[in-house]
Amino acid sequence: MKNLLKIAVLLAIVPVLMMSSCKKDEPEAVNAYLTLKTYMVTNTLDLPDVLKNWIVDPKSTNTGGIVDSVTGTIPNYHVFDIRPAADFAAGHIQGAINVALKDVVTTAANYQDKPILVVCFTGQTAGQAVMALRLSGYADAVVLKWGMAGWNAQFKGPWNSNSGFETQANGNIAVGSANWVTTAAPANGSFAEPVWTSTSTDGATILAERVQAVLNNGFTTTAAADLMANPANYQIINYWSAPDYIGFGHFNGAYDMPVISLAGDLVKAIDPSKEAEVYCYTGQTSSMAIFWLNVLGYNAKSIGFGANKLVYDQLKAAGKTVYKGPKNWAYVTGK
Numbered sequence: 001m002k003n004l005l006k007i008a009v010l011l012a013i014v015p016v017l018m019m020s021s022c023k024k025d026e027p028e029a030v031n032a033y034l035t036l037k038t039y040m041v042t043n044t045l046d047l048p049d050v051l052k053n054w055i056v057d058p059k060s061t062n063t064g065g066i067v068d069s070v071t072g073t074i075p076n077y078h079v080f081d082i083r084p085a086a087d088f089a090a091g092h093i094q095g096a097i098n099v100a101l102k103d104v105v106t107t108a109a110n111y112q113d114k115p116i117l118v119v120c121f122t123g124q125t126a127g128q129a130v131m132a133l134r135l136s137g138y139a140d141a142v143v144l145k146w147g148m149a150g151w152n153a154q155f156k157g158p159w160n161s162n163s164g165f166e167t168q169a170n171g172n173i174a175v176g177s178a179n180w181v182t183t184a185a186p187a188n189g190s191f192a193e194p195v196w197t198s199t200s201t202d203g204a205t206i207l208a209e210r211v212q213a214v215l216n217n218g219f220t221t222t223a224a225a226d227l228m229a230n231p232a233n234y235q236i237i238n239y240w241s242a243p244d245y246i247g248f249g250h251f252n253g254a255y256d257m258p259v260i261s262l263a264g265d266l267v268k269a270i271d272p273s274k275e276a277e278v279y280c281y282t283g284q285t286s287s288m289a290i291f292w293l294n295v296l297g298y299n300a301k302s303i304g305f306g307a308n309k310l311v312y313d314q315l316k317a318a319g320k321t322v323y324k325g326p327k328n329w330a331y332v333t334g335k
Contacts (some may be wrong), residue, residue: 037198040262047262048261050139051105052287054143056125056143074095077116079095090333097111102216108141117141117143124287128219136211137192162305162309163308171309188255190271191270221301221302223304227277228310231254234251235274236254236303238250239260239289272298276299277303278301283309284327290302308322
Protein backbone atom coordinates (compact mmCIF):
# COMPACT_ATOMS: atom_id res chain seq x y z
CA MET A 1 0.00 0.00 0.00
CA LYS A 2 2.84 2.35 0.91
CA ASN A 3 4.50 1.64 -2.44
CA LEU A 4 1.32 2.50 -4.29
CA LEU A 5 1.09 5.79 -2.38
CA LYS A 6 4.67 6.67 -3.28
CA ILE A 7 4.00 5.94 -6.94
CA ALA A 8 0.89 8.15 -6.89
CA VAL A 9 2.86 11.03 -5.34
CA LEU A 10 5.60 10.69 -7.94
CA LEU A 11 3.09 10.65 -10.77
CA ALA A 12 1.61 13.89 -9.45
CA ILE A 13 4.99 15.62 -9.02
CA VAL A 14 6.61 14.68 -12.35
CA PRO A 15 4.21 16.69 -14.61
CA VAL A 16 4.69 19.75 -12.40
CA LEU A 17 8.46 19.45 -12.65
CA MET A 18 8.24 19.02 -16.41
CA MET A 19 6.01 22.09 -16.78
CA SER A 20 8.39 24.13 -14.64
CA SER A 21 11.33 22.98 -16.76
CA CYS A 22 9.53 23.91 -19.99
CA LYS A 23 8.78 27.39 -18.72
CA LYS A 24 12.46 27.99 -18.00
CA ASP A 25 13.33 27.03 -21.57
CA GLU A 26 10.92 29.55 -23.10
CA PRO A 27 12.65 32.78 -24.26
CA GLU A 28 11.76 35.92 -22.36
CA ALA A 29 9.55 38.42 -24.18
CA VAL A 30 11.58 41.20 -25.78
CA ASN A 31 10.43 44.81 -26.06
CA ALA A 32 11.25 45.34 -29.76
CA TYR A 33 10.84 49.11 -29.58
CA LEU A 34 13.16 49.39 -26.58
CA THR A 35 15.72 47.12 -28.24
CA LEU A 36 15.68 49.27 -31.37
CA LYS A 37 15.73 52.53 -29.42
CA THR A 38 18.75 51.39 -27.40
CA TYR A 39 20.58 50.30 -30.53
CA MET A 40 19.91 53.57 -32.35
CA VAL A 41 21.02 55.75 -29.44
CA THR A 42 24.17 53.67 -28.93
CA ASN A 43 25.05 53.90 -32.62
CA THR A 44 24.40 57.65 -33.00
CA LEU A 45 21.24 57.20 -35.05
CA ASP A 46 19.03 59.60 -33.13
CA LEU A 47 17.23 62.03 -35.45
CA PRO A 48 19.38 65.11 -34.71
CA ASP A 49 22.47 62.98 -35.41
CA VAL A 50 21.35 61.70 -38.82
CA LEU A 51 20.06 65.12 -39.90
CA LYS A 52 23.52 66.62 -40.31
CA ASN A 53 24.72 67.78 -43.74
CA TRP A 54 22.07 65.73 -45.49
CA ILE A 55 21.20 68.00 -48.46
CA VAL A 56 23.24 69.70 -51.20
CA ASP A 57 22.47 72.39 -53.74
CA PRO A 58 23.09 71.71 -57.46
CA LYS A 59 25.84 74.34 -57.65
CA SER A 60 28.92 74.33 -59.87
CA THR A 61 32.20 72.85 -58.69
CA ASN A 62 33.71 76.21 -59.69
CA THR A 63 31.86 77.78 -56.77
CA GLY A 64 32.34 74.96 -54.26
CA GLY A 65 29.37 72.95 -55.48
CA ILE A 66 28.99 69.44 -56.86
CA VAL A 67 28.13 69.89 -60.56
CA ASP A 68 30.79 69.81 -63.28
CA SER A 69 29.69 72.79 -65.37
CA VAL A 70 31.39 71.40 -68.49
CA THR A 71 29.94 67.88 -68.51
CA GLY A 72 26.78 68.44 -66.46
CA THR A 73 27.69 65.43 -64.32
CA ILE A 74 28.09 65.06 -60.56
CA PRO A 75 31.48 63.32 -60.52
CA ASN A 76 32.02 62.85 -56.81
CA TYR A 77 28.77 60.99 -56.16
CA HIS A 78 26.86 57.97 -57.33
CA VAL A 79 23.55 59.53 -58.40
CA PHE A 80 20.46 57.44 -57.63
CA ASP A 81 17.40 58.77 -59.47
CA ILE A 82 14.35 57.25 -57.77
CA ARG A 83 11.67 58.59 -60.13
CA PRO A 84 9.63 56.15 -62.22
CA ALA A 85 11.38 54.72 -65.28
CA ALA A 86 9.31 56.77 -67.75
CA ASP A 87 10.25 60.04 -66.05
CA PHE A 88 13.88 58.97 -65.85
CA ALA A 89 13.88 58.21 -69.58
CA ALA A 90 12.34 61.60 -70.36
CA GLY A 91 15.30 63.35 -68.78
CA HIS A 92 17.91 62.73 -66.09
CA ILE A 93 21.36 63.75 -64.91
CA GLN A 94 24.09 62.21 -67.00
CA GLY A 95 25.49 59.16 -65.23
CA ALA A 96 22.50 58.74 -62.93
CA ILE A 97 21.22 55.28 -62.08
CA ASN A 98 17.48 54.64 -62.03
CA VAL A 99 16.66 52.88 -58.74
CA ALA A 100 13.26 52.16 -57.21
CA LEU A 101 12.76 53.66 -53.75
CA LYS A 102 12.29 50.23 -52.17
CA ASP A 103 15.62 49.05 -53.61
CA VAL A 104 17.93 51.89 -52.55
CA VAL A 105 19.56 50.06 -49.65
CA THR A 106 20.15 46.78 -51.49
CA THR A 107 21.44 48.64 -54.57
CA ALA A 108 23.77 50.80 -52.48
CA ALA A 109 25.77 47.70 -51.56
CA ASN A 110 27.15 47.75 -55.11
CA TYR A 111 28.18 51.42 -55.00
CA GLN A 112 30.38 51.93 -51.98
CA ASP A 113 33.40 53.74 -53.44
CA LYS A 114 31.70 57.16 -53.46
CA PRO A 115 28.91 58.83 -51.51
CA ILE A 116 25.36 58.44 -52.84
CA LEU A 117 23.25 61.41 -53.90
CA VAL A 118 19.52 60.74 -54.31
CA VAL A 119 17.38 62.61 -56.83
CA CYS A 120 13.58 62.71 -57.13
CA PHE A 121 11.06 65.23 -58.49
CA THR A 122 11.23 67.74 -55.62
CA GLY A 123 13.70 66.56 -52.98
CA GLN A 124 10.97 65.15 -50.75
CA THR A 125 10.87 61.45 -51.68
CA ALA A 126 14.66 61.56 -51.86
CA GLY A 127 14.61 62.36 -48.14
CA GLN A 128 13.01 58.98 -47.54
CA ALA A 129 15.73 57.22 -49.48
CA VAL A 130 18.53 59.12 -47.79
CA MET A 131 17.19 58.45 -44.31
CA ALA A 132 16.96 54.76 -45.18
CA LEU A 133 20.55 54.82 -46.39
CA ARG A 134 21.85 56.70 -43.38
CA LEU A 135 20.15 54.30 -41.01
CA SER A 136 21.73 51.46 -43.00
CA GLY A 137 25.33 52.62 -42.63
CA TYR A 138 25.63 55.05 -45.56
CA ALA A 139 26.18 58.09 -43.37
CA ASP A 140 27.31 60.35 -46.22
CA ALA A 141 24.23 59.82 -48.44
CA VAL A 142 22.62 63.14 -49.40
CA VAL A 143 19.53 64.63 -51.05
CA LEU A 144 19.74 66.81 -54.16
CA LYS A 145 17.98 69.95 -53.00
CA TRP A 146 14.73 70.66 -54.89
CA GLY A 147 15.17 67.45 -56.92
CA MET A 148 14.99 67.65 -60.71
CA ALA A 149 12.81 70.75 -60.31
CA GLY A 150 15.96 72.54 -59.22
CA TRP A 151 18.08 71.07 -62.01
CA ASN A 152 16.49 72.31 -65.21
CA ALA A 153 13.37 74.29 -66.16
CA GLN A 154 12.06 71.24 -68.00
CA PHE A 155 11.27 69.68 -64.61
CA LYS A 156 10.13 72.68 -62.55
CA GLY A 157 6.42 71.78 -62.65
CA PRO A 158 5.93 70.23 -59.20
CA TRP A 159 7.60 73.05 -57.29
CA ASN A 160 6.18 75.69 -59.62
CA SER A 161 2.63 74.60 -58.85
CA ASN A 162 3.23 74.19 -55.11
CA SER A 163 5.12 77.35 -54.19
CA GLY A 164 4.81 81.05 -54.82
CA PHE A 165 7.83 81.17 -57.12
CA GLU A 166 5.89 82.17 -60.24
CA THR A 167 2.27 82.21 -59.10
CA GLN A 168 1.69 83.80 -55.70
CA ALA A 169 -1.54 81.96 -55.00
CA ASN A 170 0.17 78.56 -55.31
CA GLY A 171 2.34 79.17 -52.27
CA ASN A 172 0.22 81.24 -49.91
CA ILE A 173 -2.85 79.12 -49.23
CA ALA A 174 -2.67 79.80 -45.48
CA VAL A 175 -2.87 83.56 -45.85
CA GLY A 176 -6.23 84.84 -44.64
CA SER A 177 -7.41 81.48 -43.34
CA ALA A 178 -9.05 81.39 -39.92
CA ASN A 179 -7.30 78.06 -39.36
CA TRP A 180 -3.84 79.63 -39.66
CA VAL A 181 -3.09 81.42 -36.39
CA THR A 182 -0.30 83.05 -34.36
CA THR A 183 -1.38 81.83 -30.93
CA ALA A 184 0.97 80.24 -28.39
CA ALA A 185 1.68 76.55 -28.74
CA PRO A 186 -0.38 74.07 -26.74
CA ALA A 187 1.58 72.05 -24.19
CA ASN A 188 3.09 68.89 -25.61
CA GLY A 189 1.74 65.66 -24.19
CA SER A 190 3.62 62.57 -23.11
CA PHE A 191 2.42 59.30 -24.61
CA ALA A 192 3.29 55.65 -24.35
CA GLU A 193 5.90 54.27 -26.72
CA PRO A 194 4.84 52.43 -29.89
CA VAL A 195 4.16 48.72 -29.45
CA TRP A 196 5.09 46.26 -32.18
CA THR A 197 6.83 42.93 -32.50
CA SER A 198 9.85 41.47 -34.24
CA THR A 199 11.09 37.93 -34.71
CA SER A 200 14.59 39.17 -33.87
CA THR A 201 16.16 40.21 -30.59
CA ASP A 202 19.13 41.95 -32.22
CA GLY A 203 18.98 45.73 -32.64
CA ALA A 204 20.84 45.83 -35.96
CA THR A 205 18.60 43.16 -37.47
CA ILE A 206 15.46 44.85 -36.21
CA LEU A 207 16.58 48.16 -37.68
CA ALA A 208 17.27 46.62 -41.09
CA GLU A 209 13.84 44.95 -41.05
CA ARG A 210 12.09 48.18 -40.09
CA VAL A 211 13.93 50.27 -42.68
CA GLN A 212 13.00 47.89 -45.49
CA ALA A 213 9.39 47.68 -44.31
CA VAL A 214 9.03 51.47 -44.42
CA LEU A 215 10.65 51.58 -47.87
CA ASN A 216 8.24 48.91 -49.09
CA ASN A 217 5.29 50.99 -47.91
CA GLY A 218 6.28 53.82 -50.25
CA PHE A 219 5.91 57.55 -49.68
CA THR A 220 2.78 59.66 -49.82
CA THR A 221 2.29 63.14 -48.43
CA THR A 222 -0.70 64.84 -46.88
CA ALA A 223 -2.06 67.80 -48.85
CA ALA A 224 -1.72 71.08 -46.96
CA ALA A 225 -5.17 72.14 -48.19
CA ASP A 226 -6.78 69.18 -46.42
CA LEU A 227 -5.30 70.21 -43.08
CA MET A 228 -6.13 73.85 -43.70
CA ALA A 229 -9.80 72.94 -44.13
CA ASN A 230 -10.04 71.07 -40.82
CA PRO A 231 -6.89 71.06 -38.67
CA ALA A 232 -8.78 69.78 -35.61
CA ASN A 233 -9.05 66.38 -37.32
CA TYR A 234 -5.28 65.87 -37.26
CA GLN A 235 -2.29 65.58 -34.92
CA ILE A 236 -0.12 68.28 -36.51
CA ILE A 237 3.54 68.74 -35.66
CA ASN A 238 5.22 72.05 -36.53
CA TYR A 239 8.88 71.08 -37.01
CA TRP A 240 10.60 74.44 -36.65
CA SER A 241 11.67 76.92 -33.97
CA ALA A 242 9.34 78.51 -31.44
CA PRO A 243 9.90 82.06 -32.78
CA ASP A 244 8.93 80.95 -36.30
CA TYR A 245 5.93 79.07 -34.91
CA ILE A 246 4.55 82.42 -33.77
CA GLY A 247 6.16 84.63 -36.41
CA PHE A 248 4.96 82.83 -39.52
CA GLY A 249 1.88 81.33 -37.94
CA HIS A 250 0.79 77.71 -37.82
CA PHE A 251 -2.18 75.41 -38.20
CA ASN A 252 -4.64 76.01 -35.41
CA GLY A 253 -3.89 73.49 -32.66
CA ALA A 254 -0.53 72.40 -34.11
CA TYR A 255 2.14 71.34 -31.64
CA ASP A 256 5.56 72.96 -31.81
CA MET A 257 8.42 70.44 -31.82
CA PRO A 258 11.66 72.06 -32.98
CA VAL A 259 13.51 68.94 -31.83
CA ILE A 260 12.30 65.37 -32.30
CA SER A 261 14.61 63.03 -30.48
CA LEU A 262 14.99 59.83 -28.51
CA ALA A 263 17.22 61.76 -26.13
CA GLY A 264 15.18 62.98 -23.20
CA ASP A 265 12.25 60.99 -24.61
CA LEU A 266 11.21 64.08 -26.58
CA VAL A 267 9.68 61.80 -29.20
CA LYS A 268 7.08 60.73 -26.64
CA ALA A 269 5.29 64.03 -27.30
CA ILE A 270 3.89 62.28 -30.41
CA ASP A 271 0.89 60.02 -29.93
CA PRO A 272 1.63 56.70 -31.70
CA SER A 273 -2.06 55.79 -31.78
CA LYS A 274 -2.78 58.65 -34.18
CA GLU A 275 -1.39 59.70 -37.56
CA ALA A 276 1.10 62.51 -37.05
CA GLU A 277 1.27 65.19 -39.76
CA VAL A 278 4.74 66.77 -39.73
CA TYR A 279 5.70 69.89 -41.65
CA CYS A 280 8.81 72.03 -42.09
CA TYR A 281 9.68 74.84 -44.51
CA THR A 282 9.96 72.74 -47.68
CA GLY A 283 8.73 69.23 -46.97
CA GLN A 284 12.27 67.96 -47.50
CA THR A 285 13.37 67.84 -43.85
CA SER A 286 10.00 66.52 -42.71
CA SER A 287 10.24 63.67 -45.22
CA MET A 288 13.46 62.60 -43.49
CA ALA A 289 11.90 62.95 -40.04
CA ILE A 290 8.78 60.95 -40.77
CA PHE A 291 10.77 58.05 -42.23
CA TRP A 292 12.75 57.90 -38.99
CA LEU A 293 9.54 58.05 -36.97
CA ASN A 294 7.90 55.29 -39.00
CA VAL A 295 10.94 53.06 -38.50
CA LEU A 296 10.36 53.45 -34.76
CA GLY A 297 6.75 52.41 -35.17
CA TYR A 298 4.98 55.77 -35.29
CA ASN A 299 2.35 56.53 -37.92
CA ALA A 300 3.69 59.71 -39.49
CA LYS A 301 3.19 61.57 -42.77
CA SER A 302 4.80 64.68 -44.21
CA ILE A 303 2.78 67.69 -45.31
CA GLY A 304 3.68 68.15 -48.97
CA PHE A 305 5.90 71.12 -49.84
CA GLY A 306 5.81 72.38 -46.25
CA ALA A 307 5.44 76.10 -45.61
CA ASN A 308 6.48 76.87 -49.20
CA LYS A 309 2.90 75.89 -49.99
CA LEU A 310 1.46 77.85 -47.07
CA VAL A 311 3.25 81.19 -46.54
CA TYR A 312 5.82 81.38 -49.33
CA ASP A 313 5.99 85.19 -49.47
CA GLN A 314 6.57 85.52 -45.74
CA LEU A 315 9.34 82.93 -45.81
CA LYS A 316 11.02 84.61 -48.77
CA ALA A 317 10.88 88.05 -47.16
CA ALA A 318 12.47 86.65 -44.01
CA GLY A 319 15.29 84.93 -45.90
CA LYS A 320 14.07 81.42 -45.14
CA THR A 321 14.44 78.51 -47.55
CA VAL A 322 12.12 78.82 -50.53
CA TYR A 323 12.14 77.43 -54.03
CA LYS A 324 13.71 80.03 -56.32
CA GLY A 325 13.49 78.23 -59.62
CA PRO A 326 15.71 75.80 -61.50
CA LYS A 327 19.32 75.98 -62.58
CA ASN A 328 20.11 75.41 -66.24
CA TRP A 329 22.15 72.23 -66.02
CA ALA A 330 22.05 69.87 -68.97
CA TYR A 331 20.24 66.55 -68.88
CA VAL A 332 20.11 63.44 -71.05
CA THR A 333 17.23 61.23 -72.15
CA GLY A 334 16.75 57.50 -72.57
CA LYS A 335 17.51 54.59 -70.27
